[in-house]
Amino acid sequence: xxxxxxxxxxxxxPNTVDPNVLDLSTIEQFVLTPELKGYPHDAAxxxxxxxxxxxxxxxxxxxxxxxxxxxxxxLDHNLAWMADFxxxxxxxxAPHGKTTMAPQLFAxxxxxxxxxxxxxxxxxxxxxxxxxxxxxxxxxQLVARADILQAARLLRxxxxxxxxxxxxxxxxxxxxxxxxxxxxxxxxLLAMIECGIDGGRTGCRSVAQAMALxxxxxxxxxxxLSGIECYEGLQVTGHSATDAAAVTGLMQVVQQVAxxxxxxxxxxxxxxxxxxxxxxxxxxxxxxxPMQLSRPVRTILRSGCYLAHDSGFYQRFMEDIRARSGARWxxxxxxxxxxxxxxQVQSQPEPGLAILALGKxxxxxxxxxxxxxxxxDAAGRAPIGKDWTIAKMxxxxxxxxxxPGPAPAVGDLIGCGISHPCTTFDKWRWLPVVDDSYNVRxxxxxxx
Amino acid sequence: xxxxxxxxxxxxxPNTVDPNVLDLSTIEQFVLTPELKGYPHDAAxxxxxxxxxxxxxxxxxxxxxxxxxxxxxxLDHNLAWMADFxxxxxxxxAPHGKTTMAPQLFAxxxxxxxxxxxxxxxxxxxxxxxxxxxxxxxxxQLVARADILQAARLLRxxxxxxxxxxxxxxxxxxxxxxxxxxxxxxxxLLAMIECGIDGGRTGCRSVAQAMALxxxxxxxxxxxLSGIECYEGLQVTGHSATDAAAVTGLMQVVQQVAxxxxxxxxxxxxxxxxxxxxxxxxxxxxxxxPMQLSRPVRTILRSGCYLAHDSGFYQRFMEDIRARSGARWxxxxxxxxxxxxxxQVQSQPEPGLAILALGKxxxxxxxxxxxxxxxxDAAGRAPIGKDWTIAKMxxxxxxxxxxPGPAPAVGDLIGCGISHPCTTFDKWRWLPVVDDSYNVRxxxxxxx
Numbered sequence: 001x002x003x004x005x006x007x008x009x010x011x012x013x014p015n016t017v018d019p020n021v022l023d024l025s026t027i028e029q030f031v032l033t034p035e036l037k038g039y040p041h042d043a044a045x046x047x048x049x050x051x052x053x054x055x056x057x058x059x060x061x062x063x064x065x066x067x068x069x070x071x072x073x074x075l076d077h078n079l080a081w082m083a084d085f086x087x088x089x090x091x092x093x094a095p096h097g098k099t100t101m102a103p104q105l106f107a108x109x110x111x112x113x114x115x116x117x118x119x120x121x122x123x124x125x126x127x128x129x130x131x132x133x134x135x136x137x138x139x140x141q142l143v144a145r146a147d148i149l150q151a152a153r154l155l156r157x158x159x160x161x162x163x164x165x166x167x168x169x170x171x172x173x174x175x176x177x178x179x180x181x182x183x184x185x186x187x188x189l190l191a192m193i194e195c196g197i198d199g200g201r202t203g204c205r206s207v208a209q210a211m212a213l214x215x216x217x218x219x220x221x222x223x224x225l226s227g228i229e230c231y232e233g234l235q236v237t238g239h240s241a242t243d244a245a246a247v248t249g250l251m252q253v254v255q256q257v258a259x260x261x262x263x264x265x266x267x268x269x270x271x272x273x274x275x276x277x278x279x280x281x282x283x284x285x286x287x288x289x290p291m292q293l294s295r296p297v298r299t300i301l302r303s304g305c306y307l308a309h310d311s312g313f314y315q316r317f318m319e320d321i322r323a324r325s326g327a328r329w330x331x332x333x334x335x336x337x338x339x340x341x342x343x344q345v346q347s348q349p350e351p352g353l354a355i356l357a358l359g360k361x362x363x364x365x366x367x368x369x370x371x372x373x374x375x376x377d378a379a380g381r382a383p384i385g386k387d388w389t390i391a392k393m394x395x396x397x398x399x400x401x402x403x404p405g406p407a408p409a410v411g412d413l414i415g416c417g418i419s420h421p422c423t424t425f426d427k428w429r430w431l432p433v434v435d436d437s438y439n440v441r442x443x444x445x446x447x448x
Numbered sequence: 449x450x451x452x453x454x455x456x457x458x459x460x461x462p463n464t465v466d467p468n469v470l471d472l473s474t475i476e477q478f479v480l481t482p483e484l485k486g487y488p489h490d491a492a493x494x495x496x497x498x499x500x501x502x503x504x505x506x507x508x509x510x511x512x513x514x515x516x517x518x519x520x521x522x523l524d525h526n527l528a529w530m531a532d533f534x535x536x537x538x539x540x541x542a543p544h545g546k547t548t549m550a551p552q553l554f555a556x557x558x559x560x561x562x563x564x565x566x567x568x569x570x571x572x573x574x575x576x577x578x579x580x581x582x583x584x585x586x587x588x589q590l591v592a593r594a595d596i597l598q599a600a601r602l603l604r605x606x607x608x609x610x611x612x613x614x615x616x617x618x619x620x621x622x623x624x625x626x627x628x629x630x631x632x633x634x635x636x637l638l639a640m641i642e643c644g645i646d647g648g649r650t651g652c653r654s655v656a657q658a659m660a661l662x663x664x665x666x667x668x669x670x671x672x673l674s675g676i677e678c679y680e681g682l683q684v685t686g687h688s689a690t691d692a693a694a695v696t697g698l699m700q701v702v703q704q705v706a707x708x709x710x711x712x713x714x715x716x717x718x719x720x721x722x723x724x725x726x727x728x729x730x731x732x733x734x735x736x737x738p739m740q741l742s743r744p745v746r747t748i749l750r751s752g753c754y755l756a757h758d759s760g761f762y763q764r765f766m767e768d769i770r771a772r773s774g775a776r777w778x779x780x781x782x783x784x785x786x787x788x789x790x791x792q793v794q795s796q797p798e799p800g801l802a803i804l805a806l807g808k809x810x811x812x813x814x815x816x817x818x819x820x821x822x823x824x825d826a827a828g829r830a831p832i833g834k835d836w837t838i839a840k841m842x843x844x845x846x847x848x849x850x851x852p853g854p855a856p857a858v859g860d861l862i863g864c865g866i867s868h869p870c871t872t873f874d875k876w877r878w879l880p881v882v883d884d885s886y887n888v889r890x891x892x893x894x895x896x
Contacts, residue, residue: 035575035895041598064571064594098809098844120844121805123512127483140805140844141794143859146512150489168795171858201845202795202803234842346589347616347650355650357569357588361546361874361896366808394682395870396546396568396588397649410619411591422843426809426875427896447483448809448875 019134019160020116022107026131027445036429037362038067051432051443058342058438059376059413066343066358068424070433072441074338075105075307079112081335082306085325087113089286094118094137094275096304099422102431102444103131105307116162118302122147127447129154129161137275138165139231139302141172141202142189148179155187164226164273168194168203173216173223180222190226191217192273193261195253201234210257214266224268227298228258232285233278240320247284251276255291262293270295277301280317283325305421309335312368312419337417339424341370343398345412352401354408359396363416364423369393372400374415375408382406390416467582467608468564470555474579475893484877485810486515499880499891506790506886507824507861514791514806516872518881520889522786523553523755527560529783530754533773535561537734542566542585542723544752547870550879550892551579553755564610566750570595575895577602577609585723586613587679587750589620589650590637596627603635612674612721616642616651621664621671628670638674639665640721641709643701649682658705662714672716675746676706680733681726688768695732699724703739710741718743725749728765731773753869757783760816760867785865787872789818791846793860800849802856807844811864812871817841820848822863823856830854838864 028049034041040063046054056062058069086093092115097106101124106117116135119125125138142148142165155161167173176189193210196203204210210228217225230253235246258274261267272295277285282303290299305314318334343358363370369392375384385402392399400414408414418424425431426448432440476497480487488511494502504510506517534541540563545554549572554565564583567573573586590596590613603609615621624637641658644651652658658676665673678701683694706722709715720741725733730751738747753762766782791806811818817840823832833850840847848862856862866872873879874896880888 035571035578037569037571037896039571041570041574041594042601061593064569064598065592121485121512122489123483123485123487126489130483141858143794143805144513144792145509146489150512153490168797169858171796172794175859196797198798200797201842201847202797205797344592346591346620348619349616349644349648349650349653350646357591360814360871365814394649399649410589410617411623423808429877429896448485448877 018110020110020132022103022110022132024104024107024131027103030445032430032443038063038428038430038432040064048430048443048445052441054440056432056440058432058434058440063432063440065413066341066362068339068341068362068428068431070308070431070444071338071340071436072433073436074309074336075108075433078307078309078335078338079108082303083112086286086301090290091286091299091301093301093303094135095307096120096139096302097128098124099304100308100425101447102425103128103447104444106133109307115300118304122150125163126150126154129158134160134162136161136163137300137302138163141166141168143172143175145179148176151189152180152187155189162190164190164192166194166202166229167191167213167217167223168196170213170216173213173220177220177222188222188224190268191223192227192229192275193217193225193257195228195230195250195257197235197250201231203230207253207256207260211260214257214261215264218266225261225266226269227273227275228254228261229275230254231278232276233280236278236280236317238316238320240324243281243320244284244324247281248288251285251288254289258291258293262295267295272297273300274298275300275302277303279303279305279314281321283321306335308339308421308425309337310339310419310421311337311371311373311417339418339421341416341418341424343414343416345408345410345414348408348410352403354400354402356390356398356400356414357396358398358416360393361395362427364418364420365393366420366423368419370398370416370418372414372416376413377409378411466558468558468580470551470558470580472552472555472579475551478893480878480891486511486876486878486880488512496878496891496893500889502888504880504888506880506882506888511880511888513861514789514810516787516789516810516876516879518756518879518892519786519788519884520881521884522757522784523556523881526755526757526783526786527556530751531560534734534749538738539734539747539749541749541751542583543755544568544587544750545576546572547752548756548873549895550873551576551895552892554581557755563748566752570598573611574598574602577606582608582610584609584611585748585750586611589614589616591620591623593627596624599637600628600635603637610638612638612640614642614650614677615639615661615665615671616644618661618664621661621668625668625670636670636672638716639671640675640677640723641665641673641705643676643678643698643705645683645698649679651678655701655704655708659708662705662709663712666714673709673714674717675721675723676702676709677723678702679726680724681728684726684728684765686764686768688772691729691768692732692772695729696736699733699736702737706739706741710743715743719746720744721746721748723748723750725751727751727753727762729769731769754783756787756869756873757785758787758867758869759785759819759821759865787866787869789864789866789872791862791864793856793858793862796856796858800851802848802850804838804846804848804862805844806846806864808841809843810875812866812868813841814868814871816867818846818864818866820862820864824861825857826859
């Protein structure tokens with residue numbers, strides 16, 4: 001379903017099989033310098049593409065601490081896991097790129113079979129489209145005049161671009177129509193109607209409201225109805241059966257609206273898009289959202305956190321996802337945490353307390369504090385206590401509490417998992433990618 | 449008190465009156481592009497120094513929302529306020545630069561009379577020294593081999609550099625000595641002993657512990673004792689009398705250690721540094737820390753948040769600070785919030801609820817959620833309800849709750865104050881600086 005007033009992607013370049021070919025050359029050439037957090041103080045500036053040949057090792061202290069890193073083996077595992085899961089489930093995925101805002105990782109997700117990418121703002125969309133992304137879901141209401149104009153500009157200037165935005169109110173539709181009419185942009189934006197729930201976030205609160213909006217969109221010269229979507233992630237609590245019922249209920253609302261829109265002939269394209277899916281209950285979405293309509297239906301997940309995964313919030317949901325998904329998914333390992341932060345003990349001022357040089361400027365703290373999983377003392381890897389926990393964080397410090405017994409010493413390294421990758425990624429302008437021995441093999445750049 | 453093995457600053461260049469002259473030319477020449485959050489989608493790339501001549505206005509929507517901005521008038525007010533306060537109190541200030549990590553703001557703080565800057569990591573120190581900073585307090589324990597070597601390297605390569613680091617344990621001192629002995633660096637690091645409190649963060653827990661460490665430092669060939677310091681900010685609760693007593697008590701510990709070190713002749717330089725001071729009770733520090741010793745004493749505050757101030761956490765302490773500081777400081781206005789975030793209503797899905805396009809990736813949420821203070825609807829500025837509050841934030845959304853009455857509409861602008869400037873600054877790679885009519889007059893770049 002190409003944007004209505006731009007050429008069909010298949011006619012743009014018959015040699016382009018994959019519409020999403022990202023050109024990463026500007027990123028690969030970007031030069032990292034010692035003024036960037038995590039870059040060695042005394043190393044010469046190096047282009048991203050040359051980081052892997054520097055011969056650095058994180059545990060040897062070649063990069064200053066704290067340092068956030070990605071494990072290549074876990075990234076690869078997670079890419080393959082989700083590719084298998086979506087293939088087996090018969091759904092597509094447009095991973096939410098806001099998590100990492102790392103186009104190099106977008107390219108790996110696309111290479112693993114992702115249909116396109118989801119993004120949160122027009123700034124993020126513009127960057128990705130400039131690099132070559134051609135299938136995009138803006139998982140937000142488009143309301144700002146500057147953003148509406150930018151969407152129209154991208155569609156006009158980018159042959160083959162398929163951009164879906166969210167609409168959830170007549171007021172928002174009127175804003176878009178006002179801007180596009182006034183500026184005489186000759187295109188219609190593809191819009192998905194968002195279904196929400198009472199007490200929730202964005203989204204129409206009833207089928208009647210969604211249908212009134214769908215009929216208005218069908219009659220609009222500025223916007224075309226491409227599908228129906230929702231975001232179920234805020235309803236997920238960690239009680240598996242309750243979560244499954246709540247998510248299934250919301251999918252049924254999306255289906256009801258889609259069925260009615262189909263019956264009334266309100267959809268614009270040759271295909272109909274249905275979309276949902278955070279990273280906490282995407283299995284329920286994959287099982288319950290797909291449906292038959294009068295035209296082909298594309299069901300697109302938008303999970304963003306599966307790639308880095310984590311050691312806290314999303315890790316807790318993983319067991320439920322595997323348990324609900326049948327024997328095959330219980331037998332193979334689940335998603336693995338790929339994002340770690342390594343830091344150093346800077347003080348051990350009282351029995352049972354070590355102060356780590358790691359703070360709110362470095363690691364997620366919104367859902368859980370970082371979770372220590374590895375300890376390297378002067379003699380090498382040591383077995384970390386199971387009940388070593390970070391109890392508090394300040395801007396630049398973390399409070400590691402530990403019971404009587406082996407104790408971390410000043411200068412020791414502590415490896416921490418994190419909870420909620422989004423709020424760790426946005427604290428780093430680049431991250432090294434390491435092998436299982438913590439040799440730095442490559443680097444990614446982020447765009448926050 | 450110059451670093452012991454580098455020339456005295458006054459002999460380096462007799463024409464250099466101010467040792468801290470920052471060269472901002474690389475920053476002024478840095479080119480901003482539309483891929484940076486807050487930069488207009490369709491504007492040509494522009495160097496930092498040319499942002500002020502672009503003719504942009506935030507309320508007109510020239511920059512995409514959300515956008516974090518600094519108000520020039522509030523910055524100027526706060527610079528003057530703190531210059532007057534420290535001058536009147538007879539103390540110096542080395543503002544903590546970790547708050548903003550914006551060397552352009554460092555230069556304004558230095559121009560307003562700051563003695564030097566405080567920083568949190570050797571990466572931050574290295575950047576500032578490279579730009580020209582010559583008086584630095586690293587307000588953290590130096591423990592990493594790479595950081596110790598970098599400190600030594602900076603001292604060796606930077607004539608006139610005065611760098612103080614913190615030491616709080618024999619273990620840490622041994623680490624420093626081990627690294628510097630092994631690498632045969634021909635210099636002694638200036639170190640301040642940190643005093644802490646039981647149940648607190650870093651710092652020696654007793655006078656006896658601090659004295660043992662001071663004696664060890666006095667006998668060290670790698671480290672020289674330059675002063676005594678503490679951080680009182682974690683003890684401040686908002687109960688003015690209790691806070692004053694707690695902070696005064698900690699200052700008395702610092703004084704006791706300093707007096708004893710002085711009596712034993714353990715200090716290295718011609719002057720002795722005493723330092724403390726976050727941004728919540730610096731008035732108590734300024735009144736109670738200065739003391740007479742056998743050599744001249746420099747009392748240095750390290751407050752970092754006074755420049756941007758805020759509308760929450762630090763705002764609440766301001767009244768106590770003014771009340772404790774006598775009539776003159778009650779008569780003049782206190783510090784003003786200089787950091788604001790503007791965003792747009794993207795949905796108004798239920799009575800009493802507006803969803804703002806503003807999230808955890810954009811604004812502080814660690815101490816309080818953003819506080820709406822301004823409302824601009826289609827007709828212009830409207831009086832915002834006193835009980836409009838942001839009740840929750842997700843990664844990219846904020847939940848604005850409001851009672852029956854005038855209601856924000858989709859597309860309206862909401863201006864928000866923030867609480868804790870540190871955790872907002874680090875979410876933005878650049879910020880526009882605006883006049884009181886929200887015309888963009890300049891821009892600052894951050895280095896996180």
